[in-house]
Amino acid sequence: MLGVPLCKGEDLWLDLPGNPSGYWESSSLSRFNEELLRAIGSAWWCPPRPGEVEQLLGDDAPVSQAHHLFFSLHETQTWVWKDPRTCVTLPFWRGVLDAELSCVLVLRNPLEIAASLAARDEISTRWALALWERYLRSALQALEGLPVLVTEYTDLLDEPDRWLDHARAFLGDRGLETDGEAADVPSFVRAELRHTSYADEDLFAAHDVSGEQQELHVLARSLVGTWDSFVTPPLPGETSSTDGLFESLRWSFPLDRRPSRHAVASLIREMPLETESENTMTTMHATTNGDLTAEWREWLAENLLLQVPPEQLVQALVESGTPEPAAQAAIESVLADPCWRAGAQAAQHLRKLESMLDIHQELDGLDGRPFALERASNLSRRDFLERYYARNRPVLMLGLTDGWPAHTEWTTARLKERLGDVEVEVQTDRESDELYELHSTEHKGVMRFGDYIDRIEQEAAGNDLYLTANNHFFERPETTVLFNDFTMPTEYLDPSAPPGTIFFWFGPGGTVTPLHHDVVNVLFVQVHGRKRFSLVPSLQTHRVYNSIGVYSDIDPSYPDLERYPRFGEATRLDFVVEPGEALFIPVGWWHHVEALDTSVSLSFTNFVFPNSYSWEHPSFDR
Numbered sequence: 001m002l003g004v005p006l007c008k009g010e011d012l013w014l015d016l017p018g019n020p021s022g023y024w025e026s027s028s029l030s031r032f033n034e035e036l037l038r039a040i041g042s043a044w045w046c047p048p049r050p051g052e053v054e055q056l057l058g059d060d061a062p063v064s065q066a067h068h069l070f071f072s073l074h075e076t077q078t079w080v081w082k083d084p085r086t087c088v089t090l091p092f093w094r095g096v097l098d099a100e101l102s103c104v105l106v107l108r109n110p111l112e113i114a115a116s117l118a119a120r121d122e123i124s125t126r127w128a129l130a131l132w133e134r135y136l137r138s139a140l141q142a143l144e145g146l147p148v149l150v151t152e153y154t155d156l157l158d159e160p161d162r163w164l165d166h167a168r169a170f171l172g173d174r175g176l177e178t179d180g181e182a183a184d185v186p187s188f189v190r191a192e193l194r195h196t197s198y199a200d201e202d203l204f205a206a207h208d209v210s211g212e213q214q215e216l217h218v219l220a221r222s223l224v225g226t227w228d229s230f231v232t233p234p235l236p237g238e239t240s241s242t243d244g245l246f247e248s249l250r251w252s253f254p255l256d257r258r259p260s261r262h263a264v265a266s267l268i269r270e271m272p273l274e275t276e277s278e279n280t281m282t283t284m285h286a287t288t289n290g291d292l293t294a295e296w297r298e299w300l301a302e303n304l305l306l307q308v309p310p311e312q313l314v315q316a317l318v319e320s321g322t323p324e325p326a327a328q329a330a331i332e333s334v335l336a337d338p339c340w341r342a343g344a345q346a347a348q349h350l351r352k353l354e355s356m357l358d359i360h361q362e363l364d365g366l367d368g369r370p371f372a373l374e375r376a377s378n379l380s381r382r383d384f385l386e387r388y389y390a391r392n393r394p395v396l397m398l399g400l401t402d403g404w405p406a407h408t409e410w411t412t413a414r415l416k417e418r419l420g421d422v423e424v425e426v427q428t429d430r431e432s433d434e435l436y437e438l439h440s441t442e443h444k445g446v447m448r449f450g451d452y453i454d455r456i457e458q459e460a461a462g463n464d465l466y467l468t469a470n471n472h473f474f475e476r477p478e479t480t481v482l483f484n485d486f487t488m489p490t491e492y493l494d495p496s497a498p499p500g501t502i503f504f505w506f507g508p509g510g511t512v513t514p515l516h517h518d519v520v521n522v523l524f525v526q527v528h529g530r531k532r533f534s535l536v537p538s539l540q541t542h543r544v545y546n547s548i549g550v551y552s553d554i555d556p557s558y559p560d561l562e563r564y565p566r567f568g569e570a571t572r573l574d575f576v577v578e579p580g581e582a583l584f585i586p587v588g589w590w591h592h593v594e595a596l597d598t599s600v601s602l603s604f605t606n607f608v609f610p611n612s613y614s615w616e617h618p619s620f621d622r
């Protein structure tokens, strides 16, 4: 509109569904931004934390690729580049582009953004608000020190001529020439492209918006104006569920494909929103006048669906202070509710699926292969596929690591010598929290690798400290030297797979990874030390009390069978994986892992076979 050139015309994304005049974005740079995000275990729909994208500046390859790509698409002296993804990737580009940047930050009511993401990408409101919050906080931090015009989307649509004068003045003050004749305002700024309009009051009244998000919106609006050198103000903290949501997305879905709104819904419900203005949890008690609180009615319905005898439920209600006639009446009222009938029908369908799982398991036992962990060496690709991968059966592979330098190079002493100064992320303070795995984000800490090694050598065996797959060890550029210490078994794995498909586990004896299943197939290779595994087949998911995401409530070392009786019927495989052995963990198989010694393991997900699945997880909200 201002006559400042965009990227080369053939690279522009034009005429897209839902936005006929196009996004005015460079398709190559948008794709490149997405690759950058993937390289650090993120995606546009699951953005990184501020500070993460800078890691990529330590590696020459992406930096020179980015530089080359950018300037091959922009051959003019001045240019304009628009891409919302730069809100999170800007720190990388600031390190790459040897150009004087002037930035325009356009603010929009987050409810409008949510409506637009819902219409275009089927992204739910809570997810969209978390995206807006992460993008805006990242942008406000990344813009520090740059000339910035902070402006509002409504101003552009309501008074485009005035907005253009502002933009012209901002660019002109920075010596950027704009072409006064170029603007064909009506063809660009078309009010009908604005599908929704929300005021601040709507944001403050909306239940889905956290206190932190409201504060961020107000703060951002206070920054509107021209900045010669932008000063990032102290930002409100990020809503705690925002980080939790993105970490869960990162671990629950392949990053090359955005999960459906439906698949993400359970992760969102799992994390109650903490707002200042609302307290969503009413205390759970029964009133004495016979009307039960919503929580007790839900409890009743759930237990009736689980086929707990009504007499038992009456007794529990009476014990909690409800008069018996009121308890009886409450059960009758739940059973008379049409919602109950719908729920009971759905529960019956679920029971039917469970009975089919049991039948499959029974039939599986007829093939003469006993239910035991099979061991094999030198499996061909075809045998591995036919006997294990395609049949969703585990196998312990022997001899896969013969000749790997890692056997001598990955001792604590050698690792310390080689990488002692590298800063690594680790899980800490796990023993203070029963749900340490679920709360893994809160347990992350950064320390020198050498200090971490000292600590695991000095402290007694235990579960407090562990460098897990979730700590992105191989995403640190300094660690790539370790790739020379093992040979990828290309019979089963694809060496050209992107980074982020190979993981490093390193901890003292005593670490425990609680019972869970992975969302993809995994080849788990034990390099040093031993680990004890308990495996439960995927077809027995209905016996493991999977109340949260991919986690079970059961501790297989001490299962409380009174509380979790169905686990007593589960068949399980218990065994120890020795150094040099590799366990194929089929997708969906439950596993609990305990290190018996100081241990180094690798896990691979880059199979030469398809390895990406759609999952539905149970709700996290209790």
Ligand SMILES: O=C(O)CCC(=O)C(=O)O
Pocket: 505, 511, 512, 513, 518, 522, 524, 531, 591, 593, 594, 601, 603
């Ligand atoms: O080694 C561990 O502690 C856990 C390994 C694991 O759960 C996995 O690779 O999925």
